[in-house]
Amino acid sequence: MSAPRTMFEKIWDAHVIVTGAGGDALLHVDRNFIHEGSFHAFAALQAGGLAVRKPRQTFAVADHYAPTLNREQGIAAVPDPEMREMIQLLDANTARHGIRHFGLDDPDQGIVHVIGPELGLTQPGLLITCGDSHTSTHGALGAYAFGIGQSQLRLVMATQTIWQKKPRTLRIAVEGALAPGVSAKDVVLAIIARIGTAGATGHTIEYAGSAIRSLSMEGRLTVCNMSIEAGARAGLVAPDDATYDYLYGRRHAPKGADWDRAVAMWRRLPSDDGARFDREVVLDGAAIAPMVTWGTSPEEAVPIDAAVPDPRQAPDADRRAHMEQALRYMDLAPGTPVEQIRIDRAFIGTCTNGRIEDLRAAAQVLKGRKIVIPAWVSPGSTAVKRQAEAEGLDRIFKAAGFEWRASGCSGCAAMNGDQVPAGERCASTSNRNFEGRQGAGSRTHLVSPAMAAAAAVTGRLTDVRKLMAGR
Numbered sequence: 001m002s003a004p005r006t007m008f009e010k011i012w013d014a015h016v017i018v019t020g021a022g023g024d025a026l027l028h029v030d031r032n033f034i035h036e037g038s039f040h041a042f043a044a045l046q047a048g049g050l051a052v053r054k055p056r057q058t059f060a061v062a063d064h065y066a067p068t069l070n071r072e073q074g075i076a077a078v079p080d081p082e083m084r085e086m087i088q089l090l091d092a093n094t095a096r097h098g099i100r101h102f103g104l105d106d107p108d109q110g111i112v113h114v115i116g117p118e119l120g121l122t123q124p125g126l127l128i129t130c131g132d133s134h135t136s137t138h139g140a141l142g143a144y145a146f147g148i149g150q151s152q153l154r155l156v157m158a159t160q161t162i163w164q165k166k167p168r169t170l171r172i173a174v175e176g177a178l179a180p181g182v183s184a185k186d187v188v189l190a191i192i193a194r195i196g197t198a199g200a201t202g203h204t205i206e207y208a209g210s211a212i213r214s215l216s217m218e219g220r221l222t223v224c225n226m227s228i229e230a231g232a233r234a235g236l237v238a239p240d241d242a243t244y245d246y247l248y249g250r251r252h253a254p255k256g257a258d259w260d261r262a263v264a265m266w267r268r269l270p271s272d273d274g275a276r277f278d279r280e281v282v283l284d285g286a287a288i289a290p291m292v293t294w295g296t297s298p299e300e301a302v303p304i305d306a307a308v309p310d311p312r313q314a315p316d317a318d319r320r321a322h323m324e325q326a327l328r329y330m331d332l333a334p335g336t337p338v339e340q341i342r343i344d345r346a347f348i349g350t351c352t353n354g355r356i357e358d359l360r361a362a363a364q365v366l367k368g369r370k371i372v373i374p375a376w377v378s379p380g381s382t383a384v385k386r387q388a389e390a391e392g393l394d395r396i397f398k399a400a401g402f403e404w405r406a407s408g409c410s411g412c413a414a415m416n417g418d419q420v421p422a423g424e425r426c427a428s429t430s431n432r433n434f435e436g437r438q439g440a441g442s443r444t445h446l447v448s449p450a451m452a453a454a455a456a457v458t459g460r461l462t463d464v465r466k467l468m469a470g471r
């Protein structure tokens, strides 16, 4: 009998074409996703006179520059000529190379990491690349998915392969039942607060434990999405019945006898009993509270009922310096109860928290309430937007005072112009909070969708459990 293997090792082994002298492996790429950022790679392909080797294994979508207002006007809705050019370049490059492209007015358009799973393109056991750091999201279905740079993207498009150094393995087990009001976003913020933004550097994470198992696919996607914020190469959850139920019947999922064969194969993917991980971390899921970031790094997160920490208690000089700078930028004083922090704006969406369950969770908080600050929703995909409208969620958001916009990355990186004005604090369901992330001078507090809704209702960071008590 062969030695027990982790899920990651099984997928890795199945994709190795050859191992080089230095130990790096040449891997076969099953699927490659691209967005507007791919223009460098296309230009380099062009310059080298190269074709896309397997155009049908690459899928493109316009998301980062997608306008979220006046979308019915198509490209004319893009306010800025440079942004317009980014979208048009993707249209032209994908047309030239025969790549399936979900353009601005495609009914399947959305954020790349939302539509991959949604269309059934993301499947267990696949090796998936995308020129985007949050490609780790797709690992929620048991795929080995990681972000690549533009020069690697050029090579993937030219050869459908990629050279990689084998990462180490880290198992993060979250055990126990999550408390009411605590979501996948809180779990992953708690993980990053615990291990740090460099805590998983050089590793592929496998998320396990009863709290992870009991998450929906949407929740698992949220957790895997932020693996990169802990420094990991990728993050995976073993496929199980929840995965198969989610995938069944999706457009690109296998059908008929192929489906049965695929599921039989997928059932062999989970890590074997006795498989060894290079490191293991265990968290108590029951102890996790709704989390918020107070600083400018995703690890600068605390439970909503805590206070802003004091840099004098930092474990070392580097951390202390970072905390001091973060407090200056965020205009916060140590010791301030987090629930006293006033918020100017709220944003719900992104590849972290723009899926249907996220919108349902926020709408549940907003039902029958009015918000006191400007706020907007940009659904993670056009399909999520349609589904939300079919369920009447858009009416709840609008009645509460939210703007209901079209799908794209929107205020996450604010590349489409959906910025948070300088000096304002935004309760945001995105995944990054560094200085200027949502626009120059913007201040980001990362939270779950329910917590973003709660902040919009009260105008300050608020423990959503209090708003939901008795509901």
Ligand SMILES: CC(C)[C@H](C(=O)O)[C@@H](O)C(=O)O
Pocket: 037, 064, 131, 132, 133, 134, 147, 413
């Ligand atoms: C623009 C893109 C390459 C970038 C990424 O790689 O992550 C973006 O999606 C982000 O979240 O900052």
Ligand code: SF4
Pocket: 063, 064, 111, 113, 132, 134, 350, 351, 352, 408, 409, 412, 413, 430, 431
């Ligand atoms: S939603 Fe944000 S994190 Fe996700 S791909 Fe877009 S910019 Fe990157």
